[in-house]
Amino acid sequence: MSRKTRRWILHFFLCLGILYLKIGGLSSVVALGASIICNKIPGLAPRQRTICQSRPDAIIVIGEGVQTGISECQFQFRYGRWNCSALGERTVFGKELKVGSKEAAFTYAIIAAGVAHAVTAACTQGSLSGCGCDKEKQGFYNQEEGWKWGGCSADIHYGLGFSKVFVDAREIKQNARTLMNLHNNEVGRKVLEKGMHLECKCHGVSGSCTTKTCWTTLPKFRQLGYILKDKYNQAIHVEPVRASRNKRPTFLKIKKPHSYRKPLDTELVYIEKSPNYCEADPLTGSTGTQGRLCNKTAQQPNSCDLMCCGRGYNTHQYSRVWQCNCKFLWCCYVKCNTCSERTELYTCK
Numbered sequence: 001m002s003r004k005t006r007r008w009i010l011h012f013f014l015c016l017g018i019l020y021l022k023i024g025g026l027s028s029v030v031a032l033g034a035s036i037i038c039n040k041i042p043g044l045a046p047r048q049r050t051i052c053q054s055r056p057d058a059i060i061v062i063g064e065g066v067q068t069g070i071s072e073c074q075f076q077f078r079y080g081r082w083n084c085s086a087l088g089e090r091t092v093f094g095k096e097l098k099v100g101s102k103e104a105a106f107t108y109a110i111i112a113a114g115v116a117h118a119v120t121a122a123c124t125q126g127s128l129s130g131c132g133c134d135k136e137k138q139g140f141y142n143q144e145e146g147w148k149w150g151g152c153s154a155d156i157h158y159g160l161g162f163s164k165v166f167v168d169a170r171e172i173k174q175n176a177r178t179l180m181n182l183h184n185n186e187v188g189r190k191v192l193e194k195g196m197h198l199e200c201k202c203h204g205v206s207g208s209c210t211t212k213t214c215w216t217t218l219p220k221f222r223q224l225g226y227i228l229k230d231k232y233n234q235a236i237h238v239e240p241v242r243a244s245r246n247k248r249p250t251f252l253k254i255k256k257p258h259s260y261r262k263p264l265d266t267e268l269v270y271i272e273k274s275p276n277y278c279e280a281d282p283l284t285g286s287t288g289t290q291g292r293l294c295n296k297t298a299q300q301p302n303s304c305d306l307m308c309c310g311r312g313y314n315t316h317q318y319s320r321v322w323q324c325n326c327k328f329l330w331c332c333y334v335k336c337n338t339c340s341e342r343t344e345l346y347t348c349k
């Protein structure tokens with residue numbers, strides 16, 4: 001067995017481990033067939049189950065993509081009252097917010113981007129069947145700038161297409177929230193597509209650039225997180241426009257009197273105002289801020305005043321211990337003192 005194969009198999013089992021945590025209660029997932037696994041994954045729409053059964057290798061990559069999206073969401077909102085968690089039933093896509101808020105908009109966009117990113121990366125690494133590097137430009141010259149397409153260009157169109165087919169397949173209802181979700185999924189994918197960039201390498205004696213090859217590569221996911229966070233801050237309130245015949249919502253328009261503009265595919269949209277996320281509420285999915293860490297001295301937005309919604313906070317004292325005043329002694333020891341400091345942590349009541 002080659003090292004690569006072995007690493008891949010290890011990876012495969014690790015990923016199943018992740019899936020296992022999500023599925024819960026299944027003890028020997030590995031020994032089960034795809035159809036059983038796909039039936040046990042909570043919150044898949046029927047079409048997603050079909051995709052899962054025909055592409056069990058992809059479902060693992062999808063799971064990773066969703067997790068990447070959720071982790072990024074938790075990072076971006078670590079100081080917020082809403083910290084990217086929600087009350088309710090666990091699904092492959094995490095716990096979902098019931099209110100069609102800005103926060104829901106952000107999670108849909110970042111997860112759609114996460115899945116497209118993970119699938120594209122897996123294609124580039126050769127760990128997903130049915131895709132690989134983008135061969136379209138392979139070998140062509142860029143005359144103006146004097147370089148050649150080479151290496152492995154990421155096949156972003158495959159990843160975007162996969163995300164569209166799989167992630168969008170959960171939108172089976174015909175309501176305003178569905179329109180909102182589909183719009184925000186597309187915003188996430190557009191942000192990823194726009195973030196694709198060139199990476200180049202010089203070839204020649206001692207770093208001279210006699211020939212240069214370039215390929216397209218995926219952006220860092222963190223960067224997408226910041227861009228989507230900006231879009232979240234400028235998210236747009238929209239409302240559905242209903243068809244005159246069957247009264248079904250058919251598209252979204254900006255919610256302002258005398259405005260007939262449709263939102264752009266660069267704008268996150270929401271249909272409902274956000275709750276304040278102060279108290280736990282199963283109806284909105286808010287987990288509340290009780291027990292959250294806050295900062296007594298900071299101003300925005302994780303100050304104890306804001307985070308605890310005026311309920312006050314508990315103070316926890318502890319001592320922090322670390323090695324200090326380290327000296328290098330000839331030869332060859334490092335001698336340190338132990339320092340300690342009393343610090344305080346604050347959590348919301």
Ligand SMILES: *[C@@H]1O[C@H](CO)[C@@H](O)[C@H](O)[C@H]1NC(C)=O
Pocket residue numbers: 074083085287288289290291292
């Ligand atoms: C978010 O806040 C809730 C409620 O305080 C807490 O239970 C949860 O662990 C937090 N999640 C993260 C990722 O910090």
Ligand SMILES: *[C@@H]1O[C@H](CO)[C@@H](O)[C@H](O)[C@H]1NC(C)=O
Pocket residue numbers: 295296297298299
């Ligand atoms: C609290 O905020 C202040 C000012 O922004 C910062 O210097 C300090 O490190 C923060 N403390 C903690 C525990 O995060």
